[in-house]
């Protein structure tokens with residue numbers, strides 16, 4: 001017997017809502033290769049020159065890990081002056097996930113990532129701080145990408161600096177790629193965007209981990225999250241993978257395929273790590289320490305001393321590269 005689900009019948013009639021698109025924003029200084037990367041992902045071609053002022057949303061449906069993913073990709077124009085920050089911030093609020101791109105041949109573009117990550121933190125949190133919803137305490141995946149590794153003679157940012165920065169500004173993972181040389185590297189970036197987005201949606205309580213976990217703490221963001229980068233020299237196409245454990249990464253066996261399920265060793269060692277991984281510092285990224293309970297009429301024996309108060313501090317700076325986290 002031929003059975004049809006109500007969902008598919010509605011879909012045929014065009015009444016059932018489509019799958020939610022994955023809205024990705026590609027951010028970075030002008031000239032780092034944002035447009036080249038998006039076009040490479042969609043068409044598999046490397047096209048040399050583009051209109052630098054063009055800001056465009058590309059829609060592209062593809063299958064990742066056996067699931068259809070309707071991408072909406074906003075290729076943000078490089079932001080040459082501060083007056084365009086308002087539009088930039090509106091776009092940041094629109095997006096579900098981010099690719100933060102710099103060129104390994106341009107130190108300024110690398111430093112610009114700090115400011116942009118700060119803007120992401122601020123704009124994705126601000127809305128949520130005002131909301132009552134518990135789910136509002138969320139974060140979004142941000143993938144740090146260093147492009148143009150084919151220009152190894154002009155390199156100004158080392159792989160180690162990229163790895164350090166990815167930890168410092170709390171991105172979900174880090175890639176080094178050459179859009180010109182490898183379509184596979186470009187695909188691996190978008191694959192990770194999608195995988196992290198799924199993980200963040202699936203485990204809302206983990207969402208803040210990539211912003212708040214202290215250096216070196218072992219916190220399992222996802223058992224199947226791997227990140228990769230490629231060796232910068234053209235003669236070495238060896239793929240190296242990193243398992244992302246919350247804020248930190250560990251080098252894996254180089255034969256491990258991206259997306260492989262990892263063993264139990266990669267999860268957090270103690271339950272305590274999961275329960276108290278955050279909030280060890282005040283910060284300017286909107287992360288507030290939880291306030292101690294203040295009694296209006298303290299119960300007997302519960303004397304609240306002034307020193308018990310936790311200072312709440314939040315300052316916002318969107319200028320320059322001196323944003324702090």
Ligand SMILES: Nc1nc2c(ncn2[C@@H]2O[C@H](COP(=O)(O)OP(=O)(O)OP(=O)(O)O)[C@@H](O)[C@H]2O)c(=O)[nH]1
Nearest residue numbers: 030031032033034035036048052078148178179180
């Ligand atoms: N060598 C090399 N050049 C690249 C690579 N990716 C992009 N480019 C070049 O870098 C230049 C800038 O690329 P775009 O894609 O226009 O950069 P963009 O970040 O979109 O720049 P805006 O549109 O100004 O924000 C172009 O000349 C590209 O051909 C790469 O992987 N290697």
